[in-house]
Every structure is written in C-alpha cells, then in structure tokens.
Amino acid sequence: MKLIKGFKDIYPLSDKVVENTSIFNSVKEIITEIAKRYNFQEIITPVIENKDTFTTGIGSDTDIVSKEMYDFYLFKEGKVDKSSIYSLRPEGTAAVIRSYIEQSMDKKRKINKLYYFGPMFRYERSQKGRYRQFNQMGIELIGSDNIYYEYEIISLAIDILENLEIKNFDLEINSIGNEQSLKKLSKEVIKFTEQNKSKINSDDLQIVKKNPLRFLDKAINKYNFKDVPRAEEFLDNNSKSRFKDLTDILDENKILYKINNQLVRGIDYYNDLVFEIKSSELGSQDTILAGGRYDNLVKKFNGSQTSCVGFAAGVERLLLLLSNQFIQKIEISTEFYVIYQNQSFQNYANEVTKMLRKLGKNVEMDQEYRSFTKQLKHANKIKSKKVVIIGEKEYKNKQILLKDMITGQEELFDIGKLSTKIT
RNA sequence: GUGGGUGUAGCUCAGGGGUAGAGCAUCGGUUUGUGGUUCCGAGGGUCGCGGGUUCAAAUCCCGUCAUCCACCCCA
Numbered sequence: 001m002k003l004i005k006g007f008k009d010i011y012p013l014s015d016k017v018v019e020n021t022s023i024f025n026s027v028k029e030i031i032t033e034i035a036k037r038y039n040f041q042e043i044i045t046p047v048i049e050n051k052d053t054f055t056t057g058i059g060s061d062t063d064i065v066s067k068e069m070y071d072f073y074l075f076k077e078g079k080v081d082k083s084s085i086y087s088l089r090p091e092g093t094a095a096v097i098r099s100y101i102e103q104s105m106d107k108k109r110k111i112n113k114l115y116y117f118g119p120m121f122r123y124e125r126s127q128k129g130r131y132r133q134f135n136q137m138g139i140e141l142i143g144s145d146n147i148y149y150e151y152e153i154i155s156l157a158i159d160i161l162e163n164l165e166i167k168n169f170d171l172e173i174n175s176i177g178n179e180q181s182l183k184k185l186s187k188e189v190i191k192f193t194e195q196n197k198s199k200i201n202s203d204d205l206q207i208v209k210k211n212p213l214r215f216l217d218k219a220i221n222k223y224n225f226k227d228v229p230r231a232e233e234f235l236d237n238n239s240k241s242r243f244k245d246l247t248d249i250l251d252e253n254k255i256l257y258k259i260n261n262q263l264v265r266g267i268d269y270y271n272d273l274v275f276e277i278k279s280s281e282l283g284s285q286d287t288i289l290a291g292g293r294y295d296n297l298v299k300k301f302n303g304s305q306t307s308c309v310g311f312a313a314g315v316e317r318l319l320l321l322l323s324n325q326f327i328q329k330i331e332i333s334t335e336f337y338v339i340y341q342n343q344s345f346q347n348y349a350n351e352v353t354k355m356l357r358k359l360g361k362n363v364e365m366d367q368e369y370r371s372f373t374k375q376l377k378h379a380n381k382i383k384s385k386k387v388v389i390i391g392e393k394e395y396k397n398k399q400i401l402l403k404d405m406i407t408g409q410e411e412l413f414d415i416g417k418l419s420t421k422i423t
Numbered sequence: 424g425u426g427g428g429u430g431u432a433g434c435u436c437a438g439g440g441g442u443a444g445a446g447c448a449u450c451g452g453u454u455u456g457u458g459g460u461u462c463c464g465a466g467g468g469u470c471g472c473g474g475g476u477u478c479a480a481a482u483c484c485c486g487u488c489a490u491c492c493a494c495c496c497c498a
Contacts, residue, residue, distance in 0.1 A: 005489075015434065063496050067424090091498080124496070125424080136498060203495085214496095266497060276498095287498060314498030341456060373454055380458040391456055405458075 006124070006132025017319045017327065018131075026330040027164065027319060028117060031137050034160050035115040038152065040139055043114040045095040047121075051087040056300060057094025059268030061210040064090050068122040088121035091267070092138040092312055093294070100142055101303040111143040117315075128320075129285035135315035138291075145295060145307035147242060150273055151249045153309055157277060157289050158255065160313065166279070166321045169288065171256065173275040174231065174263035175243040176213070179296060181234040182271065186212040188229035192219075199223060217262045230261050239272055246273065269294040273309065279321055288321065289313040335362040337379035341391040343369045349390050352400055355418055356388070380405065386422075 003009060014020040032042070051071055058065050070088040074081045089095055096114060099105075105112045117137045124130060139156060141149050154171070161169055176182060189212035193200060200208075200223065208215045219228040235243070250257055257275075265274050274292035282288070291311025298306035336356050340349035349365060356363045364382065366375050379387050389401040394412070402421065403410045413421055 002489085068496080120498080122497080125494095126490085127492070130497075134498070138498095284493065284495095285497070290498065312498060317498060339457090370451095371454085372456065373458080374451090376456095376458050378458090384458095387458085389457075393456090401456090403457080408458090410457090 004132070006126040008131060008133070012332075017322060018316045022332045023319065023322070023327060023330060024315075027315065027322070028137075030163050031160050031313070031315075031318075032115065032117055034156065034163055035137075035139060037159075038113070038156050040113040040115040040141075040156075043096055043099065043116050044118070045089075045092075045099050045116070047089055047119065048086050049089055049095050049098065051085045053094050053098050054087055054090060057097065057269065057297065058091065059211075062266055062268060064122065064266065066210075068124055070121050070123055090122045091120055092116050092118070092136055093140060093267075093269070093297070093310060096138070096140050097142075097297050097301055097303075097308070101298065101301055106143065106304075106306065109143070111141065114140045114142065116140075127285060128283050129314070129317045131316060136312045137315055138310060138312035140308060140310035142298070142308045143306055145293070147245045147249065150246055150293065150309050151253065151255075153291070153311060154250070154255065154275065155253070157291075157311055157313070160318075161277070161288075164318060164321075165323060165326045166288075166318065168281060169277050169279045170258060171275065171277050172258050172260040172263055173246070173250075173273065174260050175235060175239055175272050176231045176264060176270065176274055177235045177239045178271050181231075181236055181239065182213070185229060185231055185234045188234070189213065189215055192225075192227075192229055196225065211268070213264045214266065216264055220262050231264075232261055242272060265290065265292060269297045269300070271295055275311070279317075281321060282317060285317065287314070288317045333383035333385060334364045334379075335384070336364070336386050336388060337375070337382070337384035338363060338365040338388045339372065339375040339379065339390065340369075340395075341372050341389075342395075345390050345395045348395055349388075352388055352390065352415065352418070355415075356422075359419055359422065361422070 008019050010019050010021050010024050012021050017023055035042075051069070054069060055065050060066065069090050072086055074084075074086075096116060100112065100114075115138065118135060119133050120136050121133050123132060126132060137160075139153055141153060154173075158171070177185065190208060193205065193208045193212075193215060197205070204215060204218060204222075207218075216228065216231070219225045247257070247259070260276075263274055263276060270292040272293045272295070275290065276287050277289040278286045279288055280286065289311055291309070293307070293309045295305075295307045297308065298304065338349050338353045338356070340346055346367075346369060353363050353365045364379075364384065366378065370378070376387065384405055387403045387405055389403055389410075391401070394400055398415050399412055400415055400418070401410055401412050411421070
C-alpha cells in the first residue's frame with residue numbers, strides 16, 4: 001500500500017508545511033476570507049469533466065492538455081467504454097466558464113464574481129512546489145471588461161499575500177493584445193524563427209510550431225535575440241490605452257509592478273492583460289499566482305461574447321512561503337482539558353466535559369485515568385488554554401476548579417454556574 | 424521525457440564486510456491536589472525493494488522503486 005507518486009497526505013501534526021492539516025486549513029480560511037471581503041462567492045464544480053471542456057477551453061496544443069492531463073475511460077461490464085472520455089481537471093477556469101454558461105448565471109447577475117478552491121491534477125515530474133495533485137485558489141470576474149476590475153483583482157491577490165505575511169514577491173504585468181494582434185504576432189514570430197533556424201534547437205522549433213508565443217520568453221532569456229518581435233509592437237490603440245490606464249491606476253494606488261514584455265501564459269485563452277506574481281524563494285517553480293483577461297472563452301464555449309478577468313494561486317506554493325513566525329501562530333491548541341484526581345470521579349468529569357462541549361467548547365479528557373500529574377503535564381503539552389480540575393473537594397461539593405494555564409490563576413465555583421463563568 | 428543527489432528508528436542524521444547507533448520526539452518514573460525545568464528508564468528498525476559476490480552484506484556489485492533538485496512546463 002503506497003501513496004501515488006506526486007500525491008500527498010495531509011494530516012495532523014505533520015512536520016511538513018504542505019502536509020499539515022491545521023496549516024493547510026488556516027491558509028485556506030484566510031484566502032477564502034479575503035475573496036469574500038471583495039464579495040466573491042464560492043463555486044464548487046466537479047473534479048472530473050468531459051475532456052472537451054479542457055481541450056477547447058485551454059487549447060489542445062498546450063502542454064497541459066497534450067501531455068499532462070489524467071484522462072480516462074470507464075469500465076462497464078468488464079469492457080472499456082470508449083463512448084466518452086473524462087479528465088481530472090488540470091486547472092479551474094475552463095470548468096467555471098462551462099458552469100457559468102450551463103447554469104445561465106448571466107441571467108441572474110450582469111457581473112458574476114466567483115472564487116474556487118480545490119485540487120487540480122497534472123501528470124508532471126514532481127519537484128519542489130510541483131505536485132501531481134495540488135490545490136488552487138482562483139478568482140473569476142465574469143461580465144465586465146472594466147479596467148478597475150483588473151485593478152481590483154490584482155489588489156485582491158496582493159491582499160492575500162499580505163494577509164499570509166508573505167514578503168519578497170514581484171508582480172509582473174504585460175499586455176499581449178487582442179485576438180487580431182496575437183495572430184499577427186504569431187506570424188511574425190514564425191517568420192523570425194525561420195530566419196534564425198540554425199541558431200535554435202529542435203525542441204524549441206517544435207514549441208514554435210505548436211504555440212509561437214511561447215517562444216518569446218526563450219528568445220530573450222535563452223537565445224539573447226535582440227530583434228525578436230515584441231507583443232507591444234502589435235497592440236492596437238485600444239489595447240495600448242487599456243494597458244496605460246491600468247498602469248496609471250496601479251501607480252496611483254501605489255501597487256508596485258514590473259512590466260515584462262516577454263510575459264506570455266501557457267494557456268491559450270488570454271488576451272490583453274496577463275500577470276504573474278513570482279517569488280525568488282521558491283527555486284525553479286517560482287510562480288505563486290498568475291492570471292489575466294480572457295474575453296473570448298465564453299464565446300468559444302458557445303456562450304455570448306463575455307469579458308472576464310481572473311487568476312489562480314498555487315496553494316502549496318503559498319504554504320512553502322510561510323514564515324516560521326506565521327506558522328507558529330497557527331499552531332493548534334486545545335480550549336479545555338478536564339483533569340480528575342481519582343478514578344471514581346471519572347463519571348463526574350465526563351459530565352463536566354459534556355457540559356463544556358454543549359457550550360461549544362473544544363474539550364480533551366484522559367479516559368485512561370493516568371496520574372494527576374500526568375494529566376496536567378499532558379494538558380500543558382497539547383497547549384490547553386484552560387484546565388478544569390476535579391478533586392475530592394470539588395467532587396463532593398459539585399464544584400469545579402478552573403485554572404488558566406497562561407496566567408496560572410484558579411477559580412472555584414459551583415457546577416451550575418459553569419455557563420456564566422466561561423464565555 | 425532527460426540529467427544529477429539521496430534512501431539506516433516517527434523526525435534529523437552518524438556508521439561503512441563480523442551482535443544496529445546518537446540526538447530530538449513518544450511513553451513511563453522522579454512527583455498520591457498542580458504543568459513548562461532537571462535527572463533516570465522503556466518501547467520502537469526486513470538499514471527502500473529484488474538479485475549477485477562472499478564463510479559472512481546495512482556496508483561491495485547490478486537492477487529496480489521512491490524521493491529531492493535541475494531541464495522542461497506551470498500554480
């Protein structure tokens with residue numbers, strides 16, 4: 001019995017940040033809380049979709065779809081049923097848009113603000129910050145092309161990082177232009193690579209064939225080509241002014257950014273704005289959050305022309321960036337620990353435990369009747385905030401002794417006053 | 424898919440052909456109405472798995488799997 005390669009168990013008290021339940025849950029709580037502050041609402045779609053959702057949504061030539069998806073057929077009566085092919089979702093946006101159209105969300109609200117949180121699956125070689133099952137939190141704003149919404153989701157992204165006390169990150173933005181300019185740019189990139197064929201290796205020539213835009217980043221960083229076509233040369237006036245407006249708004253709101261003209265994304269649906277937030281502390285998988293505008297995806301799914309912006313954040317990558325101080329703050333503790341001095345008080349102790357739980361408290365009690373000191377030591381170890389002590393006197397008089405483990409102060413009172421004594 | 428590093432106790436790691444080790448953690452005692460410290464003790468291992476060499480393999484050789492890192496790709 002073994003865990004599948006690239007998959008993780010998440011369990012209590014794990015020493016690894018990406019495998020610890022309490023750390024995972026508090027991070028989840030914080031980031032979903034921020035999304036709610038911006039009035040985004042949760043959408044939960046299935047983990048499995050028809051493969052088509054992703055091939056048309058993400059693009060069949062992308063690496064994600066062509067070699068990283070978990071695709072499968074069903075077995076029916078011992079036979080492979082090839083009538084439909086399913087995929088574990090490799091990302092969130094395609095399914096959200098599928099659902100948006102299928103559930104006619106556009107009829108209820110002009111603008112839909114959705115967030116999701118959940119596992120994604122990609123068959124890749126595992127590495128630091130890269131797992132075959134990983135969690136993404138994503139934001140999708142569907143139904144407007146207003147630049148202020150672009151600003152709003154970028155600030156949401158930064159808000160998340162700040163609330164997780166993550167420092168040392170860089171926001172990179174770029175405009176890749178609309179569909180027409182992207183086509184023109186692709187043509188020019190192909191022309192350029194044909195002229196420089198001898199200097200480019202065969203793997204990269206394959207990439208150009210599939211998706212010319214993905215070569216742009218390499219052209220500068222890997223080959224040092226100076227005269228490679230740039231996205232900005234092909235932008236029309238609308239795209240240019242949109243990008244200018246956004247940078248003005250970011251400047252005005254003191255959001256630091258870097259314009260990266262080579263920034264393109266590995267998913268086909270983007271247009272105009274693309275952005276990434278990177279951290280230098282993660283090694284080679286340094287993108288913690290990425291997104292952009294995608295105005296043509298709804299149409300591609302046979303919906304009506306609908307403008308959208310969104311991003312997705314890698315939860316495990318966020319976890320890897322948490323500081324030790326931050327992690328220590330979310331360490332679990334127990335609210336109450338009920339200690340009894342003699343085994344014959346165990347029923348009474350259970351009675352008190354039950355009352356506290358009824359009041360909504362988190363209570364631990366040693367049912368194995370270890371020694372008084374042992375119980376108190378254990379209460380201390382699991383960081384109980386308060387301890388209820390039941391000894392001879394308390395048992396006889398139907399009282400309890402409530403001890404605050406931080407201040408050390410104790411208070412004796414009748415059991416009937418329990419609910420008023422604790423808040 | 425390609426290359427490299429590492430697999431010994433729950434964790435971090437030492438050992439390097441002849442009885443399996445340390446620190447931390449866990450549990451018990453020190454402490455029969457008061458925790459965090461100290462001291463003492465206990466449990467826990469097919470030395471990743473399979474094969475080979477050898478009187479003898481955790482140790483040497485081959486294979487394999489896992490994991491980490493990088494390429495690639497991405498969140």
